Amino acid sequence: MTEVAVAVHGLKKDYGKVEAVKGVDFEVAPGEVFGFLGPNGAGKTTTISMLCTLVNPTGGSATVAGYDVVRERDEVRRNIGLVFQDPTLDGYLSAEQNLRFHAELYGVPKSIVGDRIKQVMEMVALWDRKDAKVMTFSGGMKRRLEIARGLLHSPRVLFLDEPTVGLDPQTRSAIWGYINQLRHLEDITIFMTTHYMDEAEYCDRIAIIDHGEIVVIDSPEALKASIGKDRVQIQTGDDDAAIKALREKFDLDAAVREGAVTFAVASGEEFVPRLFAELGMPIKSVSVSRPSLDDVFMNYTGSTIRDAEEGAEAGGRAWMRAMARR
Amino acid sequence: MATEAISVRVPVHSAGHDLRAVKVVLHRELLRFVNDRTRMLSMLLQPVLWLFVMGTGLGSLVRGTIPGIDYRTFMYPGMISMTVIMTGMFSAGSIVWDREFGFLREMLVAPVSRGAIVVGKCLGGALVATGQGVVILAMAGLVGVPYSPALIVTLLAEMFLAAFTITAFGVMLAARMRNMQTFFGLMQMAIMPMMFLSGAMFPLANLPSWLHLLTVINPMTYAVDPMRQAVFSHLDVPAQVNAVLNPGVRWFDFQVPVGLELGVVALLGAVLLGVGIAQFRRAE
Numbered sequence: 208m209t210e211v212a213v214a215v216h217g218l219k220k221d222y223g224k225v226e227a228v229k230g231v232d233f234e235v236a237p238g239e240v241f242g243f244l245g246p247n248g249a250g251k252t253t254t255i256s257m258l259c260t261l262v263n264p265t266g267g268s269a270t271v272a273g274y275d276v277v278r279e280r281d282e283v284r285r286n287i288g289l290v291f292q293d294p295t296l297d298g299y300l301s302a303e304q305n306l307r308f309h310a311e312l313y314g315v316p317k318s319i320v321g322d323r324i325k326q327v328m329e330m331v332a333l334w335d336r337k338d339a340k341v342m343t344f345s346g347g348m349k350r351r352l353e354i355a356r357g358l359l360h361s362p363r364v365l366f367l368d369e370p371t372v373g374l375d376p377q378t379r380s381a382i383w384g385y386i387n388q389l390r391h392l393e394d395i396t397i398f399m400t401t402h403y404m405d406e407a408e409y410c411d412r413i414a415i416i417d418h419g420e421i422v423v424i425d426s427p428e429a430l431k432a433s434i435g436k437d438r439v440q441i442q443t444g445d446d447d448a449a450i451k452a453l454r455e456k457f458d459l460d461a462a463v464r465e466g467a468v469t470f471a472v473a474s475g476e477e478f479v480p481r482l483f484a485e486l487g488m489p490i491k492s493v494s495v496s497r498p499s500l501d502d503v504f505m506n507y508t509g510s511t512i513r514d515a516e517e518g519a520e521a522g523g524r525a526w527m528r529a530m531a532r533r
Numbered sequence: 534m535a536t537e538a539i540s541v542r543v544p545v546h547s548a549g550h551d552l553r554a555v556k557v558v559l560h561r562e563l564l565r566f567v568n569d570r571t572r573m574l575s576m577l578l579q580p581v582l583w584l585f586v587m588g589t590g591l592g593s594l595v596r597g598t599i600p601g602i603d604y605r606t607f608m609y610p611g612m613i614s615m616t617v618i619m620t621g622m623f624s625a626g627s628i629v630w631d632r633e634f635g636f637l638r639e640m641l642v643a644p645v646s647r648g649a650i651v652v653g654k655c656l657g658g659a660l661v662a663t664g665q666g667v668v669i670l671a672m673a674g675l676v677g678v679p680y681s682p683a684l685i686v687t688l689l690a691e692m693f694l695a696a697f698t699i700t701a702f703g704v705m706l707a708a709r710m711r712n713m714q715t716f717f718g719l720m721q722m723a724i725m726p727m728m729f730l731s732g733a734m735f736p737l738a739n740l741p742s743w744l745h746l747l748t749v750i751n752p753m754t755y756a757v758d759p760m761r762q763a764v765f766s767h768l769d770v771p772a773q774v775n776a777v778l779n780p781g782v783r784w785f786d787f788q789v790p791v792g793l794e795l796g797v798v799a800l801l802g803a804v805l806l807g808v809g810i811a812q813f814r815r816a817e
Contacts, residue, residue, distance in 0.1 A: 261642060284644035295635040299565055311557035312643040314550040 212237045212272060212364050212396035213258060219266030220253050227253040229419040230267060235396060235412075237363075240386070242410035243400040244504065250419040251400040252292070255368050258398070259289055272363040285313065288357030288365040292372060294349050298342030302333055302352055305341055306359055313360040327355040330392070331385050347378035354385060358393065365389075367399040371406060383409055404500040413500070415507055422507040427500060434498040434506050437475030440467040441482070442491040452486050464511050467494075471502065554645040555653040562624060562657025566664070576620050576665055580612040583734075584669075584676065599774050605676040606768065607778045610760035611733025613669050613688065614695055614753070618728075620665040621696040622720050624658030625703025629716045647813040651704060655806060658700030659693055666692040679767055687763045694795060695756035698802030705805050708812035727753040732761070738780035749782065752801050755794040758782050762791055 213235035220228045228250040235241040243251045256262040258271055260280045269276045272286035296305050303324060310320045328334040331351035341349065350370065357365055370386070371379040383406065389395065399410070407413050407427060414424040423430065443449040449468050453459045461470035472478050475495035483490060496502075505511050566573070584605055592604030599607075631637040640650050670688060673680055703720070710716045728734065730744075731753035740748065748754050758781060765779045782789045 259642065281644040284642060289642055291635070291638065293635050295639040297561070297565075297631075297636045297639075298634065299568055300561065304561075304564065308557055308561055309639070309643075311553050312640065312645055314553060314644075 210237075211235065211270075212239065213241070213269070213398060215254075215258070215267070215269045217267030218254065218257060218264050218269050220250075220257060220262065221265050226419055228257070228264075231416070231419075231421045233414055233421060233424055235364075235398060237396050238390070238394070239411045240390065240397045240399070240409065242407045242413045243398070243416055244402065244404070244407045244413050244500070245400075245416035246402055249416045251402075251416055252368060253419075254416070255366055255398070255400055259287060259366055260284055285360070286363045288360070288362035290350070290353045290357045290365070290367045290370055292369045294353065296341045296349055296352060296356075299340065301338050301340055302328070302344070303337040305352065306356055309356050309359050315360050323359060323361075327358050328352075330358070330388065331355045347374050347381070350374060350378075350382060351385065354382070358389070358395075361393070362395065364396045364398055367397065369400055369402070371401070371403065379403075379406070404504065407500045415504055417508045423503075430500065430503040431498045434471065434502055436471040436473050436498060436502075438469065438471055438496045438498065438502050439475050439478065439482075439493065440464070440469045440496075441493045442467055444489060444491070448488060449486070452488060456485055456487070457482075464505070471498075471506075551646055551649040554643070554649040555656065558640070558650055558653025559657035559660065562627075562654065562661055565627070566624075566661045572623065573665065576616065576623065577668055579619065580616045580669060581672075583615065584608055584612045584672075587734075588676075599778060601771055602768070602774055602778065603677050606678060606764070607736065607761075608734065609669075609673070609676050609678055610688075610764050611731070611757055613666050613692060613760055614731070614757045615728060615733055616669050617662045617666045617692050617696045618699045618724065618753070618756075620662035621658045621699040622703045622724065624661055625654070625700050625707050626713065626716050626720065628654065628704060628707040629710045629713050632710075633712065641813075648810045651806065651810045651813055654704055655697055655700045655809075658703070659697035662696035662700070663689060663693045666696070677768075678764055681767050684763055684767045688760055691756070691759050691763065691795065694798055694802070695753075695760075698752075698756070698798050698805065701802050701805035701809055705809040705812060708809055727751055730754070731757045733757050736778050736780065737782070738777050749784065752798070754782060755789075755797045758789075759791045759794050 211234045213233075215231060215233050217230045217232060218228060219226070219230045231250075231254060243254065245251050253262065257264045258269055258276060260276050260283050263277060271283045274282040274286065276283050297308070300308070306324045306328070307320065310324065315323060325334060328337055331354055333348065333352055333355065336344075336348070341352065344352065354367070354370065357367075367386075371382050374382065386397065387409070390397070401407055410427065412424060412426050413430065415422045415430075425433070441449065446463055446468050450461045450463075453461045453468070453470060457472075459470045459472060461468050463469070479493060479495060482493070501511060588605035588608045595604055628637065631640070641647070643650075667689075670685060678684075702723075706719060706723075707716055710719075730748045730751040732748065733753075737745070737748050737754070761779055762781065765775060770778070782794065
């Protein structure tokens with residue numbers, strides 16, 4: 208096995224004037240679960256598409272499993288598994304037929320195709336549905352089948368682009384169960400994108416990407432520790448007055464996030480009694496939370512991921528137009 | 534549940550690997566066809582209507598001018614090609630369908646050449662179309678065409694060739710297309726005039742020169758004529774009627790032999806296939 212599973216240097220992609228990815232650098236070690244976290248339109252899918260040889264970069268270079276994504280495209284493709292955001296299954300074929308098709312296209316040796324299909328389907332608990340047509344499957348079952356298919360040819364790197372988007376919480380946690388199990392069963396590196404903060408915690412390391420640039424890369428624990436403060440959100444009758452009072456009385460920077468006055472403070476629980484005593488205005492409700500990746504995101508990008516997505520809408524539309532013109 | 538992962542060593546790129554890709558794309562085409570009975574029936578209905586309804590109606594009108602032969606016998610080879618062409622086009626159209634539903638992506642990201650995928654698609658389409666043609670072939674007795682093994686083999690081979698070329702044509706059209714409606718619109722627009730001008734429905738003898746010119750430049754003429762010549766060579770038809778119904782194709786004063794006609798179809802098929810592959814290579 209090569210020493211790095213994925214190595215990226217100054218990777219860039221622009222669509223006309225829109226810079227989707229503005230020169231990113233990072234490395235992923237073999238066996239790692241690496242997460243790309245960012246709001247929609249931040250450049251996650253564009254980056255993953257370049258690594259999967261689906262989109263040609265306009266600058267920089269990248270290797271996956273030791274192969275250059277531009278010059279050694281077929282070698283890269285042979286060594287990666289892909290699970291896209293949108294389903295790419297043939298609904299008219301049975302689950303097993305879909306996997307057989309994949310095995311043939313990827314040249315899996317004939318003598319082991321049957322056993323391998325059984326193994327990956329058992330891993331995602333779909334073996335008993337192998338003869339059912341895929342069009343009868345629910346969204347979660349389709350995604351599980353796609354994960355099984357992505358693993359069929361024993362890729363060195365598995366790319367998951369938003370593997371749990373649009374699924375109900377139960378199915379999401381089931382899929383995370385499979386991914387965790389996978390790490391123990393297979394010698395594999397997992398590269399995934401997500402915009403769910405809670406899912407990013409499953410990763411060994413996270414890169415936060417915003418506006419086409421990597422803001423920070425570290426483990427979830429280190430990122431949270433780097434914040435060192437709790438998040439406090441309060442509901443008041445007059446948000447502007449509350450923000451002003453917080454600055455004057457406690458020297459705290461607060462802002463309205465997700466409809467509540469939000470600020471970060473060390474030892475949040477101990478701060479709450481002081482807050483009530485000294486703020487000098489009524490507080491309707493208060494919540495204190497330990498730093499989450501959401502706070503990390505907010506700390507490094509200055510907005511919560513949900514707010515960032517609303518703001519990115521306008522930029523996203525420009526990007527869509529640029530894509531449509533291609 | 535197995536705890537040891539079965540390790541898969543995917544071999545390096547080879548001709549054998551591309552061949553497997555061709556085979557599996559072809560295999561899927563057959564599976565899809567067998568699973569879709571409605572499509573099978575609808576593809577059959579139109580030629581059968583033409584043959585037995587239109588053929589019978591027109592036949593009663595022209596009975597006096599073509600003694601000794603049923604008009605439906607004349608239409609028969611034309612209807613075989615019509616079936617084959619419609620089925621082939623439909624198979625090609627499934628590429629657009631695959632694109633809409635995402636499956637095309639699964640094929641395009643695989644470590645196989647685009648050529649293997651396109652060739653597999655065209656062979657699959659041709660095989661499915663030939664299979665559909667066999668059903669029309671089975672009706673030979675109903676329109677007075679003998680079940681001669683030599684005739685059947687000849688027709689099968691000619692059907693396959695025609696089907697391959699038309700599927701390649703369809704794949705070329707489908708390469709850039711994003712939605713089914715556009716494809717079917719274009720397909721209708723292309724197929725109708727090709728059918729009318731191919732000699733599938735009326736004989737090409739004694740046509741006004743402008744119409745004759747159009748039939749000669751219509752590639753489908755060269756797919757229909759060999760089938761008609763094969764059928765007529767197994768019939769006992771008066772020379773004078775044969776001259777009207779089965780005139781063959783003439784380039785000025787040159788009577789085009791069947792071999793050359795088939796060569797034209799094969800060459801066209803190869804060219805269309807090449808263009809189709811090139812389009813898929815470019816359409817990233």
